[in-house]
Amino acid sequence: MKNNSIGRIYNWFDERIHFEYILNLAAKKYVPVHSHSIWYYFGGVTLFLFIIQVITGILLLLYYKGSEDLAFESIQFIMTKVEFGWLIRSIHSWAANLMILAAFIHMFSVFFTKAYRKPREIIWLTGMLMFFLALGFGFSGYLLPWNELAFFATKVGTDIAGVIPIIGKPIVEFLRGGEDVTGATLSRFFGFHVAIMPAIFTILLGIHLVLVQIQGMSEPIGLEGKPVNEKKTMPFFPNFLLRDLLFWLIVINIIAILAVLFPWELGIKADPFAPAPAGIKPEWYFMFMFQTLKYIPAQVLFIDGEVIGILLFGFAGLMWTLVPFWDRKTARGEKNRFINYLGIFAIIFIILLTILGWFS
Amino acid sequence: MDNDIISDPKRQSKRDFLKYIFIGGFTAFVASIIYPIIAYLKPPKVKDVEVSSVKVGKISEIPNDSGMIFKFGNKPGILIHTPEGEFRAFNAICTHLDCTVQYKQDMQIIWCACHNGKYDLHGRNIAGPPPRPLDPFKVIIQGEEIFVSKIG
Numbered sequence: 001m002k003n004n005s006i007g008r009i010y011n012w013f014d015e016r017i018h019f020e021y022i023l024n025l026a027a028k029k030y031v032p033v034h035s036h037s038i039w040y041y042f043g044g045v046t047l048f049l050f051i052i053q054v055i056t057g058i059l060l061l062l063y064y065k066g067s068e069d070l071a072f073e074s075i076q077f078i079m080t081k082v083e084f085g086w087l088i089r090s091i092h093s094w095a096a097n098l099m100i101l102a103a104f105i106h107m108f109s110v111f112f113t114k115a116y117r118k119p120r121e122i123i124w125l126t127g128m129l130m131f132f133l134a135l136g137f138g139f140s141g142y143l144l145p146w147n148e149l150a151f152f153a154t155k156v157g158t159d160i161a162g163v164i165p166i167i168g169k170p171i172v173e174f175l176r177g178g179e180d181v182t183g184a185t186l187s188r189f190f191g192f193h194v195a196i197m198p199a200i201f202t203i204l205l206g207i208h209l210v211l212v213q214i215q216g217m218s219e220p221i222g223l224e225g226k227p228v229n230e231k232k233t234m235p236f237f238p239n240f241l242l243r244d245l246l247f248w249l250i251v252i253n254i255i256a257i258l259a260v261l262f263p264w265e266l267g268i269k270a271d272p273f274a275p276a277p278a279g280i281k282p283e284w285y286f287m288f289m290f291q292t293l294k295y296i297p298a299q300v301l302f303i304d305g306e307v308i309g310i311l312l313f314g315f316a317g318l319m320w321t322l323v324p325f326w327d328r329k330t331a332r333g334e335k336n337r338f339i340n341y342l343g344i345f346a347i348i349f350i351i352l353l354t355i356l357g358w359f360s
Numbered sequence: 361m362d363n364d365i366i367s368d369p370k371r372q373s374k375r376d377f378l379k380y381i382f383i384g385g386f387t388a389f390v391a392s393i394i395y396p397i398i399a400y401l402k403p404p405k406v407k408d409v410e411v412s413s414v415k416v417g418k419i420s421e422i423p424n425d426s427g428m429i430f431k432f433g434n435k436p437g438i439l440i441h442t443p444e445g446e447f448r449a450f451n452a453i454c455t456h457l458d459c460t461v462q463y464k465q466d467m468q469i470i471w472c473a474c475h476n477g478k479y480d481l482h483g484r485n486i487a488g489p490p491p492r493p494l495d496p497f498k499v500i501i502q503g504e505e506i507f508v509s510k511i512g
Contacts, residue, residue, distance in 0.1 A: 152459055156474055159458040170402075177403045180434075181458075184403060273429055273436045275452070275462030278473040294475065294489075304491070 025213075029236035032219045039109035040217060040240075041247050046106050048248045049099035050205070052255070053137075056092040057194065064144070066190035068183030071146035072269040079266060090259035096138060098255065100285050103131050111323070111343050114330045115218035121324040123215065126208040128321040133201050138283055140189040140197070151270035152280045154189075155181045160293070163306045164314075182272070221333065281357065288350045289313055291357035320346075413500075413509035416449070420504065427463025427470070430508065436460050437497060437508060442481050443468060447501065449508045450483045450494040461494070470494065 013019075031040060063082055065074040078085035107127065110116055116124035143154045158181065162172040177184035223231065234240050282290045292313075296305035319326070329336035411433035422428055425443040429436050429452055438452035440463055450470070452460050459474035469486070470479040478487040483494035500507040 152474060155459060156457045173403060174401060178406065272434075272460075273431055274460065275429060276454075276459035276473045280459075280474050 026237040027235070029213070029216070030233040031217050031236050031240045032223065033232040033234050034220060034223055036109075036113055036220055039106075039113065041244060042102055042106040042109060043212075044244045045247055045251055046099060046102040047205075047209075048251065049095050049102055050201075052095045052252075053092065053099060054198070056088050056095065057198075059088050060092060061194060066144070066187055068146065068186055071144060071186060072266075075145045075266055079263075086263055087259055090263045091255055093264035094255050094258045094262075096141065097284070098251070100134055100138060103134055104285075107131055108343060108347065110218075112340060113218065113220055114327070114336070114339060116324040117218075117221075117327070117330045118324070120211070120215055120218055123208055123211045124324050125321065126204045126211075130201060130204050130208065132317075133197055133204070135285065137193060137197055137201075138285065140193040142283060143186060143189045144193065145266055146186060146270050147267035148270050148274070148277055149267050149280055151181065151272070152276045153282055154185065156280070157282065157286070158185075160306065160310065163304060163310055165307065180272075221330070221335070224333075284354060284358070287357040288353035291353040291360070294360075411510075413507055416506045416508050418504045419501065419506060422447075422506070425465060425468070429460065429462070432497070432508065438463065438470065438494075439499070439506065439508065440470065440481055447499045447506060448481060448483070449497040449499045451497065452494075454490060455485065455492040455494065456488075456490045 031037070060078065063074055063078045063085070065071060075089065078089055080086075082088075110124065110127070139154075139157060143150045158172055158175045161175065162168045164171065173179065175185070175188070176182070177188040219231075281287065289309075293306055293309045296309045300308050323339070324331075327336055327339060330339065414430065414432055414437075416430045416437075416439050417428070422439065422441045424441055424445060427438055427440045429438055431437070432451070436452040437449055438461060439447065439449045441447055450461075454461050454472040454474065454477055456472065456475055456477050459472050461470050461472045461477075461479070463469075464471035467478075468481065470481065470483065471477070472479075472488070472490065476488045477485065477490040479490065479494055480486050483496055485491070485493055496511060497508045498511050500509060
């Protein structure tokens with residue numbers, strides 16, 4: 001027992017919290033070391049980028065005004081008048097993009113190592129739902145500056161949802177808060193972006209992280225059978241955590257460089273009575289879907305090309321999300337090459353169409 | 361003794377009755393909370409500004425071989441002054457995905473920048489993804505002034 005004043009304060013808390021219990025948990029946590037260990041870092045960095053988004057998002061909220069007449073001007077104010085406002089906004093925009101990139105990498109690494117298999121199906125499911133939410137964060141946040149590009153991108157993006165049979169029209173109206181993209185849409189997207197989606201995301205994140213603690217880090221299938229004394233591991237605390245922190249430090253430096261050298265542009269204010277500007281493009285993570293829609297003929301067997309495209313992407317996304325439940329081979333502990341080929345196909349497809357979209 | 365009570369058919373039916381009352385009541389309770397939320401999320405119908413005709417401008421303001429966007433109620437319209445000197449007007453909303461079209465002078469077409477949709481100067485979709493022609497308006501010229509009105 002320590003008797004100086006700091007020691008007394010420590011003891012006061014220790015009697016109530018039992019630090020030993022928490023430290024014991026941390027001491028028991030080990031991270032497997034093998035040739036694919038590097039992928040373990042991408043979940044953590046996605047979490048780190050999410051934390052950056054929460055902090056910078058709350059800061060932006062202090063000056064942002066979510067209305068048709070004031071949104072653009074309030075961002076202009078943040079960028080030009082508020083001290084370091086340009087920095088906060090640029091970090092928010094850059095970190096958003098990097099977060100989605102990190103989530104992509106994290107998702108594919110889990111897919112290829114089949115870490116979604118029993119007993120981690122719920123971890124995969126919550127992860128996929130957070131991934132879709134992250135795309136929703138991107139889409140809704142894009143409109144908030146109320147500039148010309150965002151206005152027309154939102155018109156197109158929400159209009160595409162309208163091609164879904166039966167439920168399409170009500171979805172568009174729900175998203176837009178009316179028939180057209182107006183100030184009502186901005187209010188709605190603002191509400192989704194800063195309240196509804198963060199609340200859902202936080203719950204999913206909690207489940208995701210708690211289950212990762214309960215189940216521990218997944219090991220590659222080949223390693224599972226090995227006797228415990230032949231496996232290499234690393235204590236999570238402090239060895240792995242320090243490596244995590246080093247990676248986070250590198251990432252925050254990358255963000256700082258990007259935000260300073262390439263501040264996020266604001267463009268010109270949206271005018272519902274101006275022609276659409278040339279070269280409107282969705283954000284890069286929607287590009288591959290957008291570009292695919294362009295290649296599908298306008299009519300396929302009396303059905304609109306876009307309907308087919310949307311239904312195909314919807315089906316593919318659903319199958320991808322449900323992979324732990326139909327991949328029977330991995331569940332039995334056998335190698336499943338089909339999964340690898342599917343993943344490689346998805347990566348090549350996404351990269352190829354993104355590049356085609358970028359240069360078209 | 362407990363088992364006797366549960367297996368007593370009279371008791372069992374009473375138990376079932378209470379179970380259904382409880383489940384039914386709980387469902388109604390949840391529905392009475394969920395329904396207003398869903399109804400709240402559905403945006404109320406705001407009356408469109410009913411417009412049948414608008415004044416777009418003066419002939420002198422729109423040179424030959426050009427186009428301009430005008431407000432028709434709360435929707436954009438486009439007025440084209442063709443190279444031949446005719447005035448034509450259309451709903452400016454692209455029939456593909458809701459973007460606003462513009463007059464492209466170098467090709468003498470109506471063009472949608474979003475997905476490179478092309479219409480001729482009669483509003484007919486001639487290239488790109490648009491599935492239908494643009495909806496036409498009627499152009500009325502009274503003296504110097506140009507009016508645009510709905511057809512029919």
